[in-house]
Amino acid sequence: MRLEDHPIVEFKRGKEVTIYFNGKPIKAYEGETVASALYAAGVRTFSRSFRFHRPRGFFCAIGKCSSCLMEVDGIPNIRVCKVYVKDGMQVRTQNSFPNADNDLLGVLDSIIDRFYPHGSHYKKFNRPRILREFITKRVRGFAGTGNPPKKVFEGEASFEEIETDLAVVGGGPAGMSAAIFAAKAGARVILMDENPFLGGQLVKQTHRFFGSGRHRAGTRGIRIATILADEIKELKNIDVRFETKVFGIYDGIVGAVEKEKKLLRIKPKKIVVATGAYERTLIFENNDLPGVYGAGGVQTLMNVYGIKPGNKGLIVGSGNVGLILTYQLMQAGVKVAAIVEAMPRIGGYFVHAAKVRRLGVPIYTSYTIQRAIGKKKVEAAEIVKLDENWCPVKGSEKRIECDFICIAIGLSPTHELLYQAGCEMKFVPELGGLVPVRNKYGETTVEGVYVAGDVAGIEEATAAMMEGRIAGIDAAIKIGYGGDEALKIREEVVRDLKEFREGPFGARIVAGLQKVTMEEGGA
């Protein structure tokens, strides 16, 4: 399953180590996450669902879906897609007996429909209250979230207080650009990301980017990540904290945990939130079967860790993500059976579609996935044609042979921190979900808290970088740095971004932004 040769990426694997999965030794390489090492070793069932003990595989591979929770070295509920292998590590599946792959309680899933159908906990046994509480307790009894920890944290915990000008949350293209532009104007910056590397989503984008050359179009996403990271290294007034999770913003004070053992209390003058987005899933029969993955999850597995997701995939969604992923799968030597798209036309750029179409990948427009087929993992999929009213056309079902399915139907902003910080939020479908109200420089209704990138509205990396630059430089200006030169740069980027959004693809974003952008100085 591990890729040795790839046309674009060179996989540098670390030292070989051994981890133990339910007691069995598994070969892994330093620098790999536990999830990818397990996947490479053929493990497909990562967990069991709470209630019905249905098998679950990984989905997002970036720590945002919780379908990969396991017990690691005695500590339960660890997202194994965010933990890196260490020699001798003990990993166990939880909430199953004897293990997640062969869970005796899995039988529940096949018999329970007869007397307690899926979803009925919303309807049955609701009244009287006593009955509801009793039943809920019984159901929870079957479920649970692992065993109590067998081990407690043994390291030395520490605490650090930091005063600085700007705190940037998230080290993707938006966060990196914000940090760079604020630092160049003279501000002291702390840049935090929960990963051990910078780049966010860019680290898996092996293709050349669109946009204008001035904003690095024509360059591969992975290279853009390196260029920005190198620029950050050069700037001495940026303090980068890796493996640092920001958990809250309290009256302008940022709380974070660095490398699981150090609590950070940061007092910045301004904050930029650039936490990116997570993948959406789709409702269809068996959508939780191992083998149904998020498109980004597959990209992470394949382009970051060099592990093939399977032999033949079905892609659901023909936006740019679905189209690019198809091309990238083929570059890794994986076949793509088809792309299905519910809309009557391809959603992404035509040129991306043409790239895979001329290699013979069929694109079914006005089709959707009806169900995933398979007992413990995906063995095939059934797709169906949709009529003008989005209703499945009887008799149009097609069986597509595949061993994995990628859901590429879009992203939702990772908005939780903003919500918690008290920003006024609005649900804007054009921007992908809940987003904060902000002014044209990205400042939200909470003074001094800015947004940039996908968390401000799902768009793409070029726009994310421009938004980051604007937020970073505006924050620096408001603190008192930069002078006229900074003002000039800010207005230039604002203009570039406006031009960038002038086409039909930008029209939707512009419509969305109109609903959440305040007049200047609204904060």
Next chain:
Amino acid sequence: MSYLVRGYLEEDELPPKPSRERLEERNVAYIECPQEIPCSPCIESCKYDAIKMENINAPPEVDYEKCNGCMQCIRVCPGLAIFILRIKDGKGYVTLAYEFLPWPKKGQEVVLLNRKGEEVGKGKVTWVLPPEKNDHTSLVRVEMDPELIFDVRAIRIIEG
């Protein structure tokens, strides 16, 4: 915009074709990028002012008289939407961007594919720009029947 239903261009959706005389003179860039997308590396890379684009969202148009076939644009186009065409001594040549393993080699016989991925014949690789010279996008020139140069848009390596 029915190309967006199909994922490929039909004959009547193709951009204007350079004349046979022009094709016989020297290389020429043929760009199949009909949709309004925010993208402009091609025009930024062209030193001969041969590409016209009103704004970053407008589709590019090539002035075949100004284009000197220098191949700067095809190196950077993220859409892999540019093909360099040529007819010489009665043979047709298409140069395309290629990003798969194994890398094609000069002299190799390859299967020719049209915009839908259908086989339309066989051709011979006559030149390659090695992938390491262009950040892993190889350029491959394939010799074929001149009638095919407006059809062939991909190649498949013959295994074995």
